[in-house]
Amino acid sequence: MPELPELEALRIRLAPRLEGRLITAATVNPKKAHMLRYPVEHFANELPARRIVSLSRRGKHLVFATELGGGGSDRWLVINPMLGGRFQMADGEVPVPATEVFTIRIEGRQELRYLDFRDMGRIYWATDLAREIPGWAELGPEADSVPAMGIDVFRKRLRRFRDELKDLLRNQEFLAGIGNAYSDEILFEARLLPLRRRASLNPAEEEALFSAIPVVLKRAVEAILANPNYEESKQDRSFMAVHMKGGKTCPRCGHRISQLGSNREPLNFCRGCQL
Numbered sequence: 001m002p003e004l005p006e007l008e009a010l011r012i013r014l015a016p017r018l019e020g021r022l023i024t025a026a027t028v029n030p031k032k033a034h035m036l037r038y039p040v041e042h043f044a045n046e047l048p049a050r051r052i053v054s055l056s057r058r059g060k061h062l063v064f065a066t067e068l069g070g071g072g073s074d075r076w077l078v079i080n081p082m083l084g085g086r087f088q089m090a091d092g093e094v095p096v097p098a099t100e101v102f103t104i105r106i107e108g109r110q111e112l113r114y115l116d117f118r119d120m121g122r123i124y125w126a127t128d129l130a131r132e133i134p135g136w137a138e139l140g141p142e143a144d145s146v147p148a149m150g151i152d153v154f155r156k157r158l159r160r161f162r163d164e165l166k167d168l169l170r171n172q173e174f175l176a177g178i179g180n181a182y183s184d185e186i187l188f189e190a191r192l193l194p195l196r197r198r199a200s201l202n203p204a205e206e207e208a209l210f211s212a213i214p215v216v217l218k219r220a221v222e223a224i225l226a227n228p229n230y231e232e233s234k235q236d237r238s239f240m241a242v243h244m245k246g247g248k249t250c251p252r253c254g255h256r257i258s259q260l261g262s263n264r265e266p267l268n269f270c271r272g273c274q275l
């Protein structure tokens with residue numbers, strides 16, 4: 001499931017190729033049309049002739065701001081890829097994968113394709129984000145804004161929640177953008193066990209968590225952008241330390257990495273160096 005780093009890297013890569021460009025056509029794969037939350041005709045009729053003003057990210061959503069020629073009439077295409085959603089930017093001649101949900105043709109023969117192999121992604125065509133997108137109004141600050149927030153505000157925010165640390169980090173009302181994979185990585189970086197309760201943290205541990213969040217997220221964005229062969233659709237996460245590494249050796253202490261939960265949604269951590 002793409003989380004903040006994957007979506008941020010994608011945004012950095014795609015924005016220069018999309019911002020300011022005109023959409024010339026939009027098509028929906030009839031087999032996946034059920035994934036749209038509004039009539040398919042709207043999509044095909046309303047997107048063309050719009051210009052992509054900006055590409056931004058909010059939590060685990062990618063946000064395409066569009067306007068009609070001449071400005072005004074702002075509307076947003078918002079996509080939360082969930083478990084199996086991926087993006088492909090390709091020349092129009094590259095064959096369309098079977099997992100395609102929709103394709104947006106951009107002036108100059110480029111196509112932005114949204115693919116989904118789990119059919120769980122959420123696609124919104126919205127005029128009012130807070131009203132039309134479930135959970136939008138409740139989203140907490142962006143997880144990568146933690147350094148700007150400062151330790152004191154972070155501590156105050158932290159104390160509003162009672163969850164176990166793993167659930168706390170995945171709670172989008174606490175911070176937006178972190179999911180199952182990066183919560184494992186952040187807790188490993190902070191040397192904290194995932195099932196610890198938030199209330200059990202001492203001030204030094206709170207600070208460790210505060211520091212670990214931006215370190216892990218920034219490092220991941222850099223690792224993704226540094227990989228020239230990175231394929232959005234495959235989501236390579238081999239740079240991770242513990243997530244999906246159950247049974248392997250901890251890179252920090254050599255202990256065997258533990259795994260709880262399913263193979264699909266594992267919870268990984270090291271009993272040797274996380275307390």
Ligand SMILES: [Zn+2]
Pocket residue numbers: 250251252253254255270271272273274
């Ligand atoms: Zn370890």
